[in-house]
Amino acid sequence: MLKGLLKPKTTKMIGIDIGSSAVKAVLFSKSNNGFKVENIASFPLKRGYVVDNAITDLQGVGEVIKKVKKKFAKSGAEHASAAVSGSGVIIKTIYMNAVRNDEELESQIEIEAENLIPYPLDEVSLDFEVIRENAVNSEKVDVLLVAARTELVQARAQALEFGKLQAKVIDVEGYALGRAYKLIEHQLSEDEQSKPVALVDVGASMLTVAVVHKKETVFIKEQAFGGEQYTQSIVAYYGMDNYEAEQAKLNGELPRNYVFEVLAPFQTALTQQIKRILQMYSSANDNNQVGKIILSGGCTNIEGLDVAINEEIGISCVLAQPFLHCEVRKSIDFDQLNKEASQYMMASGLALRNFK
Template identity: 25%
Template sequence: MIRLPLFHYAPIGIDIGSKSIKMVQFSKDYATIQEAASFDFPEPIAAEQDFDAYLAQLKQTLQRARVGRNFRGHDAIFCIHQRDLFLHNIRVNKNESKALANIVQQEAADRIPYSMLDAEIRFVESAELRQGEQTLREVIIMACFRPRLEALLELFEETGFRPISVDVEPMAILRAFTKQYRREADEQDRVLYVHVGYSNTAVIIAEGTQVLFIKYLNVGGRHFDEAVCRQLDMTMDDAVNLRRHSADRRRSQQTPEVERSVLNAMRDELERLHQELAMCIRYHSVTFRGRPLVRIVLSGGEATETLRAELERTTTIETELGDPLRLYDAPQVLGRHGQWDIAVGLAARQLGGKEA
């Protein structure tokens, strides 16, 4: 009998962003990055305005993504974008006899913006907290519109992928960084993860791998670009290039006057981000008492040294630039490492970690 070799490849993590797709695949032993690539959409199309046109563009980009690349196999894990994710926090009596899943269904029925028949619902149990004489448990409800999810699954199959799992962005972000924990103390630390993307900012507060808080903020790279365009009276393309090149240069190569002008032009949007983060930090300190936030991990496509310094200055919390690739052999030039956090977290899902 002739035995053919059995090939097995790690799944491809696919992060579908607002203006690009990022894909990461580990080697079989998860020690190195097999392949990583980013692909911009031909033109930005808002899925909520024209979902069919968005699907057509997504299909075109996914088909292009594998041409000439070193991705292997068909298994893929993708995540639900923020625009398709409904988030809501509830508090449940710890001694409640009714099954938590039933309580979640009842709470979701009153709040989600579509029929329960069309809803895909998951939940994450957060920490216990005291409210008067009661001991309550915070629960984070997550839901998405099933017909839209099914359309995405069908599209992935049409483009040659085999979806084996669906995740949400906050869980992928958390997994990307908690996989780096090596000390027992890391499991006790409370950390504020700030993922600043193009269209929004995802905020996750966690104690080790346990999620305490999730919120999306309506501020991101697009708002920074628009502010620079407006304040410096230049075209949007020029504003994008100026901000990108200024942030990506090494400190020794940066022009202080240009950097200061860009930062001042973004000041109102940065202040809005700082105010939103301050409310998240206050919510944590009031709700989850006992341990302070020990650090902020900044990631996403907008994670730069300038923004890191701004967050540390305004929050007075030690802030680091998150590097989701730190543990892995990644010989390629991948630009800002922080932009790969979601794709890395998706690709690492089968290694374990928090799941929705």
């Protein structure tokens, strides 16, 4: 009768990636071998609901999240995590005097934040985490400071509430992507695991790179570049409207010469963006080179993108397979899941916050 009464209950939390073209969601549970995929979903967003990483139609996004809630209804999940990104998010590593408690550290952080953040403090949401003892001065500690415009954070939380879910965590997209590293570790050899790995997520409007070294996210960079540029090239080249261009792109109905006229220039532009970001990482880290690129995001449905990046940058690049070693609920088509898996890295990283 009392069996399990005193065991801690784990709150089920859905990871929800709110992009500019779709909402993607993942729910994990713990299994004997790691994680089990309980449910997964992707629903398109109308154009203009999310612009420059900001939600411009809360109710519209909320209605789409309601579809997620309905699809996940049998799980009983009431909580969700989402993430912010873009210029309204500021990440700094600062060096602080070691103190005895979080309250004292928080007071110091607020003083430092006033000098580091170009917004009034009453307009931002702050969080921090002590990373390690400072390598140069043992009396100091390295502290990760993250600040985001409160309006961005509140918009994510309100969109989840419109969708009948409670916001448990509002994360930063780069760190959510880095957290998903534990799901793709199986794709790396022992030698590759010892080197920095670049997780590269190419969305509709945002390119996000998270470099992970020794299982720690050590570098994050975002660039306003993504599949939307590819779509607009199709619109301009072939006189289509946005809907026609998207459908032609997804269904493979583009003219025969599109590879040379549209696809190749887009791939070149994308690889140059990635190359510059990786050079920035290398320059800031004693020329330490990335040993592997793991590619994810909505643009991974462009055939041959991983090969193009590999050839242009000269670093081995593969598509992310985050669910390959997970257990999967029987109602989910395993083959279809792994065919689309690389598009769910961000949502997966958000869902993993439930087990942190």
